[in-house]
Amino acid sequence: MKFDKEEWKKKLEERLLEKFSVSLKDASPFEIYRALGETVMSFIARDWYETKKEYSKTKQAFYFSSEFLMGRALGNNLINLGIDKEIQEFLKELEIDYNQIEDEEEDAALGNGGLGRLAACFMDSLATLNLPGQGYSIRYRNGIFNQYLRDGYQVEKPETWLKYGDVWSVMRPEDEVIVNFGNTSVRALPYDMPIIGYGTKNINTLRLWEAHSIVDLDLGVFNQQDYLHATQDKTLAEDISRVLYPNDSTDEGKKLRLRQQYFFVSASLQDIMKNFKKVHGREFSKIPEFIAIQLNDTHPVIAIPELMRILVDVEGVLWEDAWEIVKKTFSYTNHTILAEALEKWWIGLYQEVVPRIFQITEGIHNQFKNELAKLYPNDTDRQNRMQIIQGNMIHMAWLAIYGSHKVNGVAELHTEILKNRELKDWYELYPEKFLNKTNGITQRRWLLKSNPQLSSYITELIGDAWIKNLSELKKLEQFLDDEKVLNKIWDIKIEKKKELVEYLRETQGIDINPKSIFDVQVKRMHEYKRQLLNIFQVYNLYQQLKQNPNMDFTPTTYIYGAKAAPGYKVAKGIIRLINDVAQIVNGDDEIKDKLKVVFIENYRVTVAEKIFPAADISEQISTAGKEASGTGNMKFMLNGAITLGTLDGANVEIAKEAGEENEYIFGMRVEDIDELRKKGYDPRFPYNNITGLKQVVDALIDGSLSDLGSGIYREIHSLLMERGDQYFVLEDFEDYRRKQREINRDYKNKISWAKKMLKNIANAGKFSSDRTILEYANEIWDIKETKIK
Ligand code: 26Q
DSSP states (O other): OOOOHHHHHHHHHHHHHHHSSSOOOTOOOOHHHHHHHHHHHHHHHHHHHHHHHTTTTTTEOOOOESSSSEEEEHEEEEEETTTHHHHHHHHTTTTTOOOHHHHSOOOESSSHHHHHHHHHHHHHHHEEEEEEEEEEOOOSOOOOOOOEEETTTEEEOOOOOTOOOTOOOOOOGGEEEEOOOSOEEEEEEEEEEEEETSSOEEEEEEEEEEEEEEESOOOOHHHHTTTHHHHHHHHHHGGGBBBOOOOOOOOOOOHHHHHHHOOOHHHHHHHHHHHHHHHTTGGGGGGGHHHEEEOOOOOTTHHHHHHIEEEEIITTOOHOOOOOOOHEEEEEEEEOGGGGGEEEEEHHHHHOOOOHHHHHHHHHHHHHHHHHHHOOOOOOOHHHOOEEEEEEEHHHHHHHHHHHHHEEESSSHHHHHHIIIIIIHHHOOGGGGGGEOOOOOOHIIIIIOOHHHHHHHHHHHHOGGGTTTTGGGGGGGTTTTTHHHHHHHHHHHHHHHHHHHHHHHHHHHHOTTTSEEEEEEEOOGGGGGGGGHHHHHHHHHHHHHHHHHTOOOOOEEEEOOOOTTTHHHHHHHHHHHHHHHHHHHTTTTTTTTTTTEEEEOOHHHHHHHHHGOOSEEEEEETTTTTTSSSSSHHHHHTOOOOOEEOOOOOHHHHHHHOGGGGGGGGOOOOOHHHHHHHHOOOOOHHHHSTTTTTHHHTTTTTSOOOOOOOOOOHHHHHHHTTTHHHHOOHHHHHHHHHHHHHHHHTTTOOOHHHHHHHHHTTTOGGHHHHHHHHIIIIIIOOOOOOOOO
């Protein structure tokens, strides 16, 4: 976008005056933020409109996701419009601090972690690639909770991003629809967020539905002086879009969750069908030629019976014809192999909330049951395993696979595990449905925006084509032996570390040495991600340094950031444990210049943008086979951090791209785990035989550490020692510690370290979400570039 300073100044002044009765000189940071946002919105209005018009003529992909973890929009939008430098310059001339303006914006934190952030990266890539793709979800009033620490324990406070409204959303009352549940109906009111592509006119849309009551106040009841009763209906309806479920692994099967899912799925399908009919009339057989719907995990899978309902009940299409349309329209992405995360609904609840959808789901189930009986007449075990309704539970993943034409995993290893284990029966039945789509991240937010120093330097070396084509980074390999370049990327890393140090000093009052190794693990807190392995190693290191103060050791700062699901006791216990160790280590005068432990409070997208560029080591240490892909691993790599990881998820591909010699790979692989399980794993073996491990594990219960009486340390101890150490923390401890020692030694050699960094950056090209999205577009959705002139 062309930038005209005078025009912007005029617009901004006008807005400030009209909206806030204030001059530019006297405006508060909040007022300037709002006026800036509104000005951006007014500038993109025409292109947004044009984009929608063009897309309506062609095949579109709709990304159905219960989560979109967008983070802030202002900085990203200015960058994608190509006016960020200009705006910053212009504000500087007015003596306005751009960073302060940026900090007025709350994160749109409508997601838990990986799955939600992936959806957000996909939105950026779709728009940048001029692809007709739209997101659909819920406009949660409260996003993922804000996390505070009290006595080292996590405390949750509601998140309130909409407290002062949202400049980036446009309410579309003309597109409101009614969603019918068994006993009530609610209004679904859409809000559209523009998704601005980088260096293109295309503006895509993320449509978020808000729930409202049909009758805001029941006047009849109100007149009878029963105010509370009169507002009950309203509250019940509005509850649907009130809050994001803060759970990213265990399926609780709650009624409100099902209501949320049906709410946004039904509203979105009604919207899609309305637009389809406007262009194509009643030629429903053409739906798969113009509409592709991606189901982001099982959360929106109720869309399958809902589209059947719309076609059969509302439009009068024959069941058989409708089923063909449905199968060709949907595709499903699996993000997890954890059994406890697989969604199942109790039929009683499902029937109560969506009775008609239950009947249709039963219809689909019976149809499939008959097919299975014909397919496997002599294999009733298999028939039973594959039933959509088993006993009194509905298996949403099975429904998803049956009702989709494509099913994908999110990394090569993950897809193989699905095909050979978790979904083996299904792969044998429908081999043609299965494919891999390795995840990716957008380099616009995760390098260009978050690391302007490294971005400029890369552009200086190889030009700026990498912003739209990340495989261009490969050209950096010509500088692998150029010490000037290696020194410079090292210096940039130090600069980013200093920025993080400053942020942590301001926000948490912690003092960190920017010359120390920054070893970072940021992600949701979960046993399978093994933050416990990490902190055990740190505690062991602490004991070694105490015993042997003259040990050769490069100062290291261990940095953690993680939210725990509020009901996940063990995860919360591990947060306390990290903070407990932090207090001991950081408070020890003999140690504090060598070793430091930092827990970053309230880890979220905006903080992540400061952390990835500052990391030396990327901790990706999940039990092999458990992390479907990981995407943080890619953000670290792109910013020149070296992976310390297991061969799990996309780590496998990261090591392959950069060369295993440029990462620190350790621990059991999937096959090793199988073998050890078969042989019988006894955690007492490493516990008794690995030097120092016993002291660490015992510290949980011998009084060295304190859970302040909650009993959670004893619980963790028992999970390890009496309940089989499911995640092999003790088994992998020794190899992990060995790699930590190697890192500590290798880091001393600045040039060889920087070379590893550069190798990683240069080979991060594969992990752009642009590559991922192009694969979805070509191999699943069959959508084409539609560029706005
Ligand atoms: C399910 C039922 C009831 C309530 C909540 C849920 C729920 C919500 C969110 C289950 C799972 C999630 C999120 C899962 C997730 O983020 N998975 C991650 O997805 C990433 C993107 O593909 C992968 O990189 C990660 O490996 C995977 O853990």
